[in-house]
Amino acid sequence: MRDTPLPATRTGRLERPDGAAIHYEVTGSGPALLFAHGLGGNHMSWWQQIPAFAERFTCIAFSHRGFAPSTCPGAAPDPRDYAGDTIALLDHLKIERAVFIGQSMGGWTGIETALAHPQRLAGLVLACTTGSLSFDGLDDPEVADWYASREAIREKLLAENVHPATGAVFAEAEPGLHQLYGMIDRLNAGLDKESVRAAIWSMRKRGPEDAARIACPVLMxxxxxxxxxxxAGIRAVARHIPDVRVCSVPATGHSVYFERAALFNALVEDFIAEIGWR
Structure with a gap:
């Protein structure tokens, strides 16, 4: 049992010039950690991370534009706006630098922010993502094998009512958490996610020369x-990032932060300590 209560959380809404509104929550104090969710989430995705870090860090969780309760003009957001929203949020909160922690789609936000505003990131955590850095042109045979088998695995998961962004091991071992994952995903049921997916995939064109420009330490x-x-694509891209660590977690799907939260938190904790973000 805890001897002290968790730090209080304050919520806010950042209005953007084009009419979008970004919902955010800030918990704790200290050096800043900025959490960016994936296509199947929103700011709530980080419920297992915020309590683990908020006693020592300022934890900022936000919903990308268009992902509830954030809003955007039109039917679907343009992911090319995500990095600008991120910098605007840091400016709004008067935070000069942060460690950026991005899951899946959040990795697109992280890569674009790191390349356009390198001075604002003290570190970058890419969770199950290479963001806009492509691994398709790197001629990795393991990537080719992955493409050859992924669709059959996906169909099997769907047939067994397992969310394809998690995995069969997680769904069997943690049915309650698996259900929660799906409920958070369905909070954005009215969003045209296929349009967003197509948009981020169209941005995934950056090659090794861009990976080499990432100036901050990176954990993948x-x-x-x-x-x-x-x-294998993550490992292939990592070979071109100057200051990078790669951690592979067995028997785990696309959402290590959710499926294996304690391990994920420990990996991030070690990374933060190694880069001296205290």
């Missing part, structure tokens, strides 16, 4: 059962 985490982003 992958689940070895991931059928959304190739684990």
């Amino acid at each position: 985490i992958t689940g070895e059962d991931d059928i959304v982003i190739a684990p």
Whole structure:
């Protein structure tokens, strides 16, 4: 049992010039950690991370534009606006630098922010993602094998009512958490996610020369059962990032932060300590 209560959370809403509104929550104090969710989430995705870090860090969780309760003009957001929203949020909160922690789609936000505003990131955690850095042109045979098998695995998961952004091991071992994952995903049931998916995939054109420009330390985490982003692709991209660590988690799908939260938190904790973000 805890001897002291958790730090209080304050919520806010950042109005953007084009009419979008970004919902955010800030918990704790200290050096800043900025959490960016994936296509199947929103700011609530980080419920297992915020309590683990908020006693020592300022934890900022936000919903990307268009993801509830944030809003955007039109039927679906343009992911090319995500990095600008991120910098605007840091400016709004008067935070000069942060460690950025991005899951899946959040990795697109992280990569674009790191390349356009390198001075604002003290570190970058890419969770099951390479963001806009492509691994398709790197001629990795393991990536080719992954593409050849992923669709059959995905169909089997769907037939068994397992969310394809998690995995069969997680669904069997943690049915309650698996249900919660789906409920958070369904909070955005009215959003045209296929349009967003197509948009982020169209941005995934950056090559090794862009990976080499990432100036901050990077931690890349992958689940070895991931059928959304190739684990081998993450390793292939990592070979071109100057200051990088790669951690592979067995028997885990696309959402290590949710499926194996304690391990994920420990990996991030070690990374933060190693880069001296205290």
